[in-house]
Amino acid sequence: xxxxxxxxxxxxxxxxxxxxxxxxxxxxxxxxxxxxxxxxxxxxxxxxxxxxxxxxxxxxxxxxxxxxxxxxxxxxxxxxxxxxxxxxxxxxxxxxxxxxxxxxxxxxxxxxxxxxxxxxxxxxxxxxxxxxxxxxxxxxxxxxxxxxxxxxxxxxxxxxxxxxxxxxxxxxxxxxxxxxxxxxxxxxxxxxxxxxxxxxxxxxxxxxxxxxxxxxxxxxxxxxxxxxxxxxxxxxxxxxxxxxxxxxxxxxxxxxxxxxxxxxxxxxxxxxxxxxxxxxxxxxxxxxxxxxxxxxxxxxxxxxxxxxxxxxxxxxxxxxxx
Amino acid sequence: xxxxxxxxxxxxxxxxxxxxxxxxxxxxxxxxxxxxxxxxxxxxxxxxxxxxxxxxxxxxxxxxxxxxxxxxxxxxxxxxxxxxxxxxxxxxxxxxxxxxxxxxxxxxxxxxxxxxxxxxxxxxxxxxxxxxxxxxxxxxxxxxxxxxxxxxxxxxxxxxxxxxxxxxxxxxxxxxxxxxxxxxxxxxxxxxxxxxxxxxxxxxxxxxxxxxxxxxxxxxxxxxxxxxxxxxxxxxxxxxxxxxxxxxxxxxxxxxxxxxxxxxxxxxxxxxxxxxxxxxxxxxxxxxxxxxxxxxxxxxxxxxxxxxxxxxxxxxxxxxxxxxxxxxxxxxxxxxxxxxxxxxxxxxxxxxxxxxxxxxxxxxxxxxxxxxxxxxxxxxxxxxxxxxxxxxxxxxxxxxxxxxxxxxxxxxxxxxxxxxxxxxxxxxxxxxx
Numbered sequence: 001x002x003x004x005x006x007x008x009x010x011x012x013x014x015x016x017x018x019x020x021x022x023x024x025x026x027x028x029x030x031x032x033x034x035x036x037x038x039x040x041x042x043x044x045x046x047x048x049x050x051x052x053x054x055x056x057x058x059x060x061x062x063x064x065x066x067x068x069x070x071x072x073x074x075x076x077x078x079x080x081x082x083x084x085x086x087x088x089x090x091x092x093x094x095x096x097x098x099x100x101x102x103x104x105x106x107x108x109x110x111x112x113x114x115x116x117x118x119x120x121x122x123x124x125x126x127x128x129x130x131x132x133x134x135x136x137x138x139x140x141x142x143x144x145x146x147x148x149x150x151x152x153x154x155x156x157x158x159x160x161x162x163x164x165x166x167x168x169x170x171x172x173x174x175x176x177x178x179x180x181x182x183x184x185x186x187x188x189x190x191x192x193x194x195x196x197x198x199x200x201x202x203x204x205x206x207x208x209x210x211x212x213x214x215x216x217x218x219x220x221x222x223x224x225x226x227x228x229x230x231x232x233x234x235x236x237x238x239x240x241x242x243x244x245x246x247x248x249x250x251x252x253x254x255x256x257x258x259x260x261x262x263x264x265x266x267x268x269x270x271x272x273x274x275x276x277x278x279x280x281x282x283x284x285x286x287x288x289x290x291x292x293x294x295x296x297x298x299x300x301x302x303x304x305x306x307x308x309x310x311x312x313x314x315x316x317x318x319x320x321x322x
Numbered sequence: 323x324x325x326x327x328x329x330x331x332x333x334x335x336x337x338x339x340x341x342x343x344x345x346x347x348x349x350x351x352x353x354x355x356x357x358x359x360x361x362x363x364x365x366x367x368x369x370x371x372x373x374x375x376x377x378x379x380x381x382x383x384x385x386x387x388x389x390x391x392x393x394x395x396x397x398x399x400x401x402x403x404x405x406x407x408x409x410x411x412x413x414x415x416x417x418x419x420x421x422x423x424x425x426x427x428x429x430x431x432x433x434x435x436x437x438x439x440x441x442x443x444x445x446x447x448x449x450x451x452x453x454x455x456x457x458x459x460x461x462x463x464x465x466x467x468x469x470x471x472x473x474x475x476x477x478x479x480x481x482x483x484x485x486x487x488x489x490x491x492x493x494x495x496x497x498x499x500x501x502x503x504x505x506x507x508x509x510x511x512x513x514x515x516x517x518x519x520x521x522x523x524x525x526x527x528x529x530x531x532x533x534x535x536x537x538x539x540x541x542x543x544x545x546x547x548x549x550x551x552x553x554x555x556x557x558x559x560x561x562x563x564x565x566x567x568x569x570x571x572x573x574x575x576x577x578x579x580x581x582x583x584x585x586x587x588x589x590x591x592x593x594x595x596x597x598x599x600x601x602x603x604x605x606x607x608x609x610x611x612x613x614x615x616x617x618x619x620x621x622x623x624x625x626x627x628x629x630x631x632x633x634x635x636x637x638x639x640x641x642x643x644x645x646x647x648x649x650x651x652x653x654x655x656x657x658x659x660x661x662x663x664x665x666x667x668x669x670x671x672x673x674x675x676x677x678x679x680x681x682x683x684x685x686x687x688x689x690x691x692x693x694x695x696x697x698x699x700x701x702x703x704x705x706x707x708x709x710x711x712x713x714x715x716x717x718x719x720x721x722x723x724x725x726x727x728x729x730x731x732x733x734x735x736x737x738x739x740x741x742x743x744x745x746x747x748x749x750x751x752x753x754x755x
Contacts, residue, residue, distance in 0.1 A: 003477055006477065006541050007477045007479065007541060007542070010477075010538040010540075010541040010542050010545075011479075011483070011487075011538075011542065013534055013537070013538045014487075014535075014538050014542065014545055014549065016534075017531060017534055017535060017538075018490060018550075020531070021513050024513075024527075025509060025512075025513075025637060026633060026636065026637065
């Protein structure tokens with residue numbers, strides 16, 4: 001009798017296994033499967049530390065598809081986008097707007113008060129009143145102009161297509177190419193996997209370039225020599241991650257770096273030596289997938305973030321403890 | 323060394339010295355769990371041929387040990403070797419059981435060539451079985467060896483229950499062929515219970531499956547081999563036609579009945595000396611009824627299979643994708659399933675997918691009808707087998723279901739050379755009687 005019970009149980013278990021197989025085969029995968037190769041960015045987006053800045057106010061330009069921002073020494077805010085430029089005073093009142101022939105991809109306030117604007121396949125210099133001063137084409141048909149910066153005498157143009165920075169004089173004469181791979185001069189070259197390639201002039205007058213594929217910011221001399229670089233690959237808030245970051249950067253008046261990233265959207269402040277200092281805004285502050293967070297520094301320590309997803313200029317101010 | 327050789331060496335050396343990391347290494351220290359890679363890793367060609375050589379040698383040795391040497395101990399040690407080599411070392415791949423699907427896919431789809439090694443693994447055990455009985459099951463199959471280790475308290479099951487459970491391998495074989503022929507899935511591999519043990523790497527569900535199967539195998543000896551293995555169906559057919567087969571007694575059976583309960587797999591046919599035990603007329607009537615029923619069972623099975631073709635087709639990834647496309651809520655609240663996202667990014671028009679799915683469903687309709695007919699035929703023949711009472715005077719292994727493991731041989735007191743009774747065993751007979 002006991003044997004019979006054991007046998008019946010064993011057969012029942014066996015049938016249960018068969019039932020499980022049938023159930024799994026015909027219904028088991030009806031639910032959408034989790035992608036085992038999913039990078040799981042959501043968890044990383046949520047892992048940011050608490051920001052040291054707070055969003056104080058936002059500015060709504062009338063331009064559509066805003067792409068670039070710069071601030072002048074007088075606190076004016078210059079915004080470029082689809083087919084135009086708008087100029088606001090530090091209080092957010094519009095001062096001027098003018099049209100440009102094309103869509104601006106980058107903008108820089110020049111030390112003489114004029115504006116250098118990268119427009120798809122060429123560069124234009126404009127006065128704030130809307131007078132075209134100079135214009136010249138990109139160096140190559142494959143060029144994708146994504147960054148522009150100016151010293152009193154020179155204009156630097158970052159070309160994501162050719163992965164090079166061009167040095168021009170104010171008349172548009174090409175003077176030098178900066179950042180070409182050169183093992184002799186120990187220049188590793190730019191790795192630019194996506195059209196985010198920024199360039200800026202520090203308050204000390206030095207040229208800095210974002211080598212996004214290497215997750216580094218690199219300082220170059222006017223002769224094209226690589227002087228110094230910093231930046232580390234890390235998903236932690238102190239580093240840069242993804243294929244190519246930081247996508248944009250600018251300087252505070254004290255020489256600190258302000259950087260923005262895509263993928264895990266965040267804006268951060270680093271000391272002039274490249275040491276992480278503050279989180280301005282974490283990914284929770286932005287729409288998922290936002291790209292092209294251009295930056296500018298305000299007069300009073302505020303940081304202006306161009307948010308193309310919301311078409312806003314968002315101004316972040318440091319918390320009181322900072 | 324030539325100049326060009328020197329240049330090349332220098333160039334390689336230089337490149338090596340100055341090689342720089344093109345991209346930063348990905349950083350996976352932030353909770354990212356790397357997906358498990360497939361096992362086993364691809365095998366070198368020479369080593370794959372070594373596997374073939376080991377298979378042929380093992381089959382030859384098993385056949386010799388069973389038919390010529392009649393050594394149960396030899397079979398045991400060989401099965402242990404097979405468990406280690408084909409199981410734990412080769413991690414259950416290539417496997418003769420799973421090779422059914424490779425061969426089927428190769429036959430039914432033009433764009434798949436069956437690897438020669440897989441073909442040999444499929445054919446060699448069948449050929450050996452056709453010659454010498456199921457010696458593959460006895461000592462070469464790692465699945466059988468593993469289950470043999472745990473069958474410590476096997477219980478006898480009635481003929482009807484054996485026959486009923488014995489239908490499952492036919493269903494499994496039919497479905498495996500149907501899904502492989504339509505390039506849908508390799509379900510034998512998907513539900514391979516022991517490969518996870520061999521690889522020490524499987525999902526919890528499959529480990530549980532294997533564990534439960536092994537636990538039930540304590541009481542039902544070799545449950546996978548007897549009531550699941552689809553390859554066993556083919557081996558069963560081959561073995562019935564085998565040129566030679568293991569015998570319980572090496573000479574004339576002395577009707578001592580010592581072997582009567584020796585087979586843990588219920589694979590011994592008892593003597594049937596009474597002709598027509600249920601009466602000749604009744605026997606003939608039953609046989610006529612079943613012979614008449616057989617075509618009906620085949621047609622009925624085919625009809626049932628046709629009815630189920632949509633269910634079977636639902637296992638196909640493309641059919642599943644279309645059904646998912648038609649039923650998935652496009653709202654933004656839910657993330658899009660990766661299958662749909664992958665399809666959308668492929669750029670293939672939905673109409674093309676629909677046309678492909680219509681063709682797949684047509685194939686399933688035909689395949690399901692054949693499958694249903696096959697099951698009807700198997701069921702009918704099983705019923706006929708149950709009512710047949712062939713006349714025999716000795717205890718003999720059932721050629722179809724006997725694994726040729728040789729366990730029963732040890733119980734036989736007859737010695738082959740002199741045809742005399744072993745005195746030690748004779749004592750056991752006396753005690754038994």
